[in-house]
Amino acid sequence: MTEETFQHTPVMPEEVLEWLRPECGGVFLDATVGGAGHAIRLLEAGPAVRVIGIDQDAEAIEAAKRRLASAGERVKLIRANFRDAGRPEFAAELDGLAGALMDLGVSSHQIDAQKRGFSFRPGTPLRMRMDETTQRTRSAAELLNRADVRKLGRVFRDGEERRWRALSREVVRRRKIRPFSTSDDLVAVLSAVLGRPAQEKQKARLFQALRIAVNDELAALSEGLEGIRDCLVPGGRLAVLSYHSLEDRLVKDAFRDWSADCRCPPGLPECRCRGMSLGRTLTRRPLRPSAEEVSRNPRARSARLRAWEKGAAREQPDA
Numbered sequence: 001m002t003e004e005t006f007q008h009t010p011v012m013p014e015e016v017l018e019w020l021r022p023e024c025g026g027v028f029l030d031a032t033v034g035g036a037g038h039a040i041r042l043l044e045a046g047p048a049v050r051v052i053g054i055d056q057d058a059e060a061i062e063a064a065k066r067r068l069a070s071a072g073e074r075v076k077l078i079r080a081n082f083r084d085a086g087r088p089e090f091a092a093e094l095d096g097l098a099g100a101l102m103d104l105g106v107s108s109h110q111i112d113a114q115k116r117g118f119s120f121r122p123g124t125p126l127r128m129r130m131d132e133t134t135q136r137t138r139s140a141a142e143l144l145n146r147a148d149v150r151k152l153g154r155v156f157r158d159g160e161e162r163r164w165r166a167l168s169r170e171v172v173r174r175r176k177i178r179p180f181s182t183s184d185d186l187v188a189v190l191s192a193v194l195g196r197p198a199q200e201k202q203k204a205r206l207f208q209a210l211r212i213a214v215n216d217e218l219a220a221l222s223e224g225l226e227g228i229r230d231c232l233v234p235g236g237r238l239a240v241l242s243y244h245s246l247e248d249r250l251v252k253d254a255f256r257d258w259s260a261d262c263r264c265p266p267g268l269p270e271c272r273c274r275g276m277s278l279g280r281t282l283t284r285r286p287l288r289p290s291a292e293e294v295s296r297n298p299r300a301r302s303a304r305l306r307a308w309e310k311g312a313a314r315e316q317p318d319a
Helices: 012-018 039-042 058-069 069-074 082-086 088-094 106-113 140-146 148-159 164-175 181-195 199-212 217-231 245-259 291-296
Strands: 026-030 049-055 075-079 097-102 232-242 279-281 303-309
Touching: 012 232, 012 303, 026 039, 026 279, 026 291, 026 303, 039 049, 039 097, 039 232, 049 058, 049 181, 058 075, 069 082, 069 232, 075 199, 082 088, 088 217, 097 217, 140 164, 140 291, 148 164, 148 199, 164 181, 181 199, 199 217, 199 279, 217 245, 232 245, 245 279, 245 303
Parallel strands: 026 049, 026 097, 049 075, 097 232
Antiparallel strands: 232 303, 279 303
16 A cells, blocks of 8 residues: 555644644644644644554554654554543553544545445445454444344434434345345435435435444544543643534533533532533534635535643542
8 A cells, every 4th residue: 555545634734733732842642643644733833742643544554654754753653443542551651641633534545445345336345444453343234234123223313314214124124135245235225215316415324324333433432532531631632523413412512511510410409520620612613614625625524623621630629
């Protein structure tokens, strides 16, 4: 694989730098380093910047290694899922972060490489694994061919498919005749349920729902947010780029929860939660890419950027 096959056009790079403030120096985490587009911009902000890049995709790590080679010891690359950030084996590596970025988008390379199975182009194998080496994760075809109708229904419903019941029943009916193996098989199900050829947007939503389930993306995001938050120094900042409403809602709710002084239900006679905020949300509404950026990079059009700052450590009041 040549470097050009894993090019990464960073989304909203100026806005990311504005909120993370790497010019102040410190260690920054790029939790989805991909082709290293954002990591390069972080390193260019100043000589006092160090970057830790993690990615579960082996091809992404190799591409980042080549593109960041000139930075030498200022860069450390780790092949891992960002959900592992809070685990003990990563504590020494990630503790004391001045800032962190989570870019949740699927890379252009992953979408364009037909063998990876992320697109709905005709003849694409139903794979969709972010980590191609693991056997713990079912491929999209295995999920469609083995999951019962209830599990399939949850996958489609959680992906905001309004016709989730009909889709799950039609998948089960068709796989008895012939197992699912390519994108054409799933597109045919969608078109049958709709009663007409599926539109691009409808295909994209269905394939996104399946990809999210294959990679357990929402649970991984929830775990990753908390783990990375705990690695930040006081005043450290976390920026998240999300690309669909499910991700953005989870990030928004997490930031709001962390920024609240009390999370107890109304009516309790006394506070039983932590009783203090963990920091503050910096972006009241998600920031969106400019029209100029979208014209240069159409895949940025759905991006939403939110940022949060960790507060100073405070002692819990005596019980």
